[in-house]
Amino acid sequence: MLHDPLRALMRGCRRAPKQPAPKQPAPEQPAPEQPAPERAAPAAPPPAPTFAELLPDARIQSALHALQVRAPTAIQAAVIPHFHTNDVLAVAPTGSGKTLCYVLPLLTHHLQLAQRQQPPRCHSVILAPTHELVNQIARVLERVLKLTHTRAHVRALNSKQALAAWNSAPNAVNFVIATPQRLVAAAQLLKSSSSTPDFIVLDEADELLSDKFLPQVDDALHVCGVVNKANNHKHGSQRMHMFSATMAPAVAHLARCLMNDMKRVTVGASAYGGSFAVDEAVKHIEQRFVFVGGRAEQGKVMAVRNLLRNGVQAPVLLFVQSKERAAQLFRELLYDGVHVDAIHSDRTVAARETAVQRFREGNTWVLIATDVLSRGLDFLAVRTVINYDVPSSAAAYVHRIGRCGRNGRHGVALSLFTEEDLKLIGAVVRVARASGALVPEWLLRAGGRVRADEVRRLERRPPKRAAVGGPNMASVGGGRRKRRRVQPQSQQQPRGGARGGTEARAHD
Numbered sequence: 001m002l003h004d005p006l007r008a009l010m011r012g013c014r015r016a017p018k019q020p021a022p023k024q025p026a027p028e029q030p031a032p033e034q035p036a037p038e039r040a041a042p043a044a045p046p047p048a049p050t051f052a053e054l055l056p057d058a059r060i061q062s063a064l065h066a067l068q069v070r071a072p073t074a075i076q077a078a079v080i081p082h083f084h085t086n087d088v089l090a091v092a093p094t095g096s097g098k099t100l101c102y103v104l105p106l107l108t109h110h111l112q113l114a115q116r117q118q119p120p121r122c123h124s125v126i127l128a129p130t131h132e133l134v135n136q137i138a139r140v141l142e143r144v145l146k147l148t149h150t151r152a153h154v155r156a157l158n159s160k161q162a163l164a165a166w167n168s169a170p171n172a173v174n175f176v177i178a179t180p181q182r183l184v185a186a187a188q189l190l191k192s193s194s195s196t197p198d199f200i201v202l203d204e205a206d207e208l209l210s211d212k213f214l215p216q217v218d219d220a221l222h223v224c225g226v227v228n229k230a231n232n233h234k235h236g237s238q239r240m241h242m243f244s245a246t247m248a249p250a251v252a253h254l255a256r257c258l259m260n261d262m263k264r265v266t267v268g269a270s271a272y273g274g275s276f277a278v279d280e281a282v283k284h285i286e287q288r289f290v291f292v293g294g295r296a297e298q299g300k301v302m303a304v305r306n307l308l309r310n311g312v313q314a315p316v317l318l319f320v321q322s323k324e325r326a327a328q329l330f331r332e333l334l335y336d337g338v339h340v341d342a343i344h345s346d347r348t349v350a351a352r353e354t355a356v357q358r359f360r361e362g363n364t365w366v367l368i369a370t371d372v373l374s375r376g377l378d379f380l381a382v383r384t385v386i387n388y389d390v391p392s393s394a395a396a397y398v399h400r401i402g403r404c405g406r407n408g409r410h411g412v413a414l415s416l417f418t419e420e421d422l423k424l425i426g427a428v429v430r431v432a433r434a435s436g437a438l439v440p441e442w443l444l445r446a447g448g449r450v451r452a453d454e455v456r457r458l459e460r461r462p463p464k465r466a467a468v469g470g471p472n473m474a475s476v477g478g479g480r481r482k483r484r485r486v487q488p489q490s491q492q493q494p495r496g497g498a499r500g501g502t503e504a505r506a507h508d
């Protein structure tokens with residue numbers, strides 16, 4: 001259901017009617033004696049701007065040097081020049097550096113305010129859909145701030161505890177990074193820290209503007225003073241920027257309604273009428289589809305066991321459809337002695353943070369996750385993504401596989417499927433094909449075409465699946481089976497020296 005103020009905004013935001021194409025005058029015939037005009041050589045594309053041109057501040061230059069970030073990526077080169085003058089809707093592949101697209105200009109703004117010796121206030125709000133992404137953005141921002149030797153107050157509002165900590169010490173902040181729900185809960189604190197922020201950034205914007213988050217985002221934008229609930233008018237003085245690797249046309253339309261002087265920037269040839277920036281994204285990702293037979297659950301567990309024993313390179317991110325299935329699969333793999341952990345919305349924020357941290361450090365080889373982890377997280381070392389359950393939308397597929405093959409590294413994305421998945425896999429294999437993957441013809445033919453309303457229904461309510469494992473599996477055996485050790489292949493020793501020494505822990 002669309003929240004009222006945003007619905008009202010959308011009503012007021014009609015597409016401009018299509019103008020009939022102006023009539024072209026009939027081309028003049030060249031006189032017979034005249035030679036045909038020579039075709040002008042196509043103009044060479046302008047050279048890509050450098051960071052020194054985009055962000056001339058010497059402190060930022062030296063921070064980028066320390067980070068070994070030498071040249072802007074295509075999306076950075078396209079977005080940064082417009083950051084202060086337009087609202088930007090940026091769609092670019094996973095792993096293409098969208099975070100620095102906004103972190104660096106926001107830092108420039110902070111440096112300029114500091115130079116003018118303005119009293120400290122909250123000038124920038126960044127919204128992201130998950131705790132983990134809020135943490136990651138805060139980490140990137142704090143790292144760059146440190147490297148520029150700049151004083152700034154950053155608040156990452158990703159949990160009740162973080163909110164309580166701000167409440168107990170309500171100091172001024174400059175940057176707030178939050179999930180929409182936490183930002184709304186911090187409304188009073190934010191008000192005392194700023195009249196209205198100058199910049200609002202929506203990372204993973206299409207997720208934030210989906211039905212799941214829209215009411216919260218609506219309230220959060222109201223808190224930021226973007227949308228005035230009394231008259232549903234947008235304030236003109238702020239800049240709002242939105243980023244994602246996927247952007248369905250309907251969401252782009254809603255985004256447009258919320259923005260002023262909008263500039264849309266898309267990097268990478270897009271598929272599905274501009275909904276996905278995929279081709280560039282997955283150039284480094286080998287996409288494979290593995291049929292695991294008709295007996296769905298047993299076949300899948302066995303396939304995962306075989307893959308972990310014989311072929312895949314750790315660290316592995318393994319995506320499942322629901323938190324229940326994450327817990328079930330966790331138990332199965334735990335009994336195999338795999339260094340496994342699971343992360344999903346039923347776990348506490350602290351447990352989720354520990355799971356992410358241990359995975360980053362190489363102590364966990366296989367991290368089982370629901371889609372809470374599919375967006376935005378930058379695990380540079382991840383070699384393999386396994387879709388244990390076929391995602392319920394092509395957008396989810398793009399984000400999931402984008403967790404590997406980042407920043408030019410090689411990655412492998414394996415999707416397991418059964419006969420039951422053929423309906424779901426149609427959209428996925430078509431996106432895979434559009435992004436250059438070799439998809440067998442029979443699979444393209446077998447994968448069903450699903451109507452748009454059915455796709456939306458599946459996104460809201462994914463198909464029912466039998467429990468992970470099935471008969472004779474550990475989950476049924478109640479833990480009486482002996483634990484076995486499975487060593488996933490890895491060219492790279494997990495960092496932290498924990499190979500073989502760290503026990504996976506049961507959380508569920």
Ligand SMILES: Nc1ncnc2c1ncn2[C@@H]1O[C@H](COP(=O)(O)OP(=O)(O)OP(=O)(O)O)[C@@H](O)[C@H]1O
Pocket residue numbers: 068069070071072073076092093094095096097098099100244245375376377378380402406407
């Ligand atoms: N100009 C650059 N040169 C080299 N590396 C870069 C550059 N910009 C960003 N990176 C690195 O690329 C990686 C991916 O960046 P980032 O997480 O911002 O991608 P993203 O586009 O937000 O991806 P996603 O859509 O999955 O969220 C990060 O490790 C980041 O440090």
